[in-house]
Amino acid sequence: MGETNVLERIFYGLEKPTDLALALLQEITENFSENRKIGKGGFGEVYKGMLQNCIVVVKRIIVSEHTVDDRFFDCEVKNLMKVSHLNVVRFLGFCSNTHREAIQFPGSADFVFVQKRERLLCFEYINNGSLDKHITDELRGLEWSVRYEIIKGILHGLRYLHMEINIIHMDLKPSNIMLDNDMVPKITDFGLSRLAKITHTSGTRFITHGYCAPEYENCGKMSKKVDMYSLGVIIIELVTGRKGDPNKTNVETQVEQFTNAFTTFTMPASN
Template sequence: MSRNYDNWEKLVAAVLKREDFRRLALCDSFSTSNSTDFSARPSFDSDVPHDYRYSNERLDPGDISSQETFVFRNVKVIEYGEIKKATKNFHPGMLWGKGAEAFGCVYKGWIHEHNLTAAKPGSGITVAIKKLNRGGYQGNKQLADEIHYLSQLRHPNLIKLVGYSCNADNRILVYEFMRKGSLDNHLFARGHNFLNWATRVKVAIGAARAIAFLHDLEIPVIHRNIKSSNILLDGDFNTKLSGFGLARDGLWSHVSIKVMGTYEYAAPEYVETGELTMGSDVYGFGAVLLEIMSGRRIIDSKQPAGEHNLIDFAKPYLNDQKRLARIVDSKLEGKYPPEDAYEVAKICLQCLSIDEGLRPKMSEVLGVLESL
C-alpha cells in the first residue's frame, strides 16, 4: 500500500474537513487553517460534543502518530488487543458476515460497555466488529467517512458506532450488534425469517424515519447508498440504517461528483450526470420499498425474460390497484390489506419517478407509511 494511505489517523482527520479538503488527504501535508467547525450543527444530538482538534505539525503520511491527532469524544478508541480477545483472535466461529471486498469481514464479539475491554461470550454487550481488508484508499476513506458521520449523528433508526481501532496494519469499526442481520438477507436469502406484511411496513417506516432525519437536518446529509443490505434489523425487527461511507453533506445538492454506490438503487440523473440531490436517496428508498413489496431483487437475471429489471417491470402495476397483486410477494399468500398495499405502491411509484422534481420529500413518504 502507498505510504500516503498508511496514516489512518490523519486520513480520518482530513475527512473531518469540508469536501474541498478531502482531496488533500492524498498530499504529504496540508494546513489546518481552514478547518470546518461542525459544532454549528444544532440538529445533531445535543448531548454529543462536536469539537475536535488537529495537530499543527507537518503531516508525514508514513508516521503513525498517537490518537491525539484528533478527538472524537463520543466515539471511543478500542485497543486492538481487546478486539482480538473479543473475537477470539478473529476466529472463523465468530465470523458474522462478509462485506464488499474493501471492507472485509464482520465478526461478532462481546465487550464491557463502560471500559470497552473484551468480555466473555454472553456477558457485557454484543457488538459487530468490521475489519477492513488492507488495500485501496477508497475503502479507508469510506470508513473514515463512517466515523465522521456516525460520531455526530444520533437517531433511534441509525446504527450506533461504539468505537474504532486503527494502527499501521488494522482499521476496525465496532458497531452495536443487530441480531436479525440485514433486510437483504430476510428478503432474499434462504434460512431467514419470513417477513409478514406488518413487519415489512414496520421496517420500511424505520428506514424512512432515518432518511427523513438526515434530510431534515439544518445541514442535510445525503446518504448516497440506500439499499436493502444497508438496512439492519435488531431482535424486534426495528430498523437501523448503516453504510455511511459514501454520505455527503447536503451542501453538495445539484453538484456533479464522482458517481459511486450501488447501481441498481441509483437515481437515473445521478448515474448519467453525477448530479447528487436528496432526491437520489428518495429514489433509492423507492427501490428498497419495491423489494419489500415484491420480495424480488431490483436486478435479477433468474427472473423470466422481461422481468430482470424489477423497476421497469413493476411500474405499470404500481398505479393499478386491480393488477397490483401481480407484483406483491407471493410468499405473503394474499395476507395483506389491499388498500394499504396500494398506498405503498403509489408512494413507491412517486419515489421512482425519472424526474427528480416529481419525487416526494422523505418526510412526505414517511407520512404516508405511518398513516397505514
C-alpha cells in the same frame, strides 16, 4: 480489562463513541478468527465481538495500496459521530492503527520492514440479520403490517439523516438495513455517505446496481434524491415481496411522490 469496560460503558450509553485500541478489538474477536466472522463485503469483513455483558460488531476495512484512502475513512467516522437515532445502527467507536512489522524474505536471512494499517469500526450487534434476507414472496415473506412498519422506520431514519444532520447515505439498499428482534429497521454502512453540500463525485464504481439513481450512475450527480430513488426501489421490493432489477422509469415516476411524502413524514403520537 479497562479498555473492555470503556467499550461496555459506551454500549450502555454512559460514554460517547471514541478511539478504541487495536488490542481490544483483536481480543474480543479472537484476533479476527474465522469463528467470529459473520459477514464479508467489498469494503471489508465483519466480526462478532464478545464482551462480558454484551455483544458488538467489528467491521475490519480491507486495507491495501489500492483500496485504502483515509479521507473516506475519516469522513465515515465523522458522519457516524453525529448520528444518534432509533432507526440507525448505533456507532460505538473506531480504530485507526498504523505500525511496522519485520518480514523475512523466503529462503533468505534478510528482513524488510512493512507498514501495517488497520482501519476498524465498532457497532451494536443486531442479531436478526439484514432486510435482504427477509424479502421473499407474499406467502413465505413478512406480513403486510410488518412490512409497513419497516418502511415507516426506514423513512424515519432517512428523514433524520437528511433533515437533521444533513447527510446523504449514498448506498441505501436492503443489505444495509438491519432488523432487530422487534423487526425495527436500522440503517447501517456509511462508507459512501457524504454531506449534502457536496453535489458531485467522479466515481460510482462502488454503488450497488439496481439501487443507484440514474443521475448518479451516469453523471456522478449527488443529492438527497439519490437516497430517495434507492428508497423507492426498497419500497417496491417490500410491497411485492420480490428482489430484482426494477424498471427505472417506474421508479423515477414515484421518486417525486416519495420525496413530497418524506418531507412531511412525522412520527405518530404515542398511545
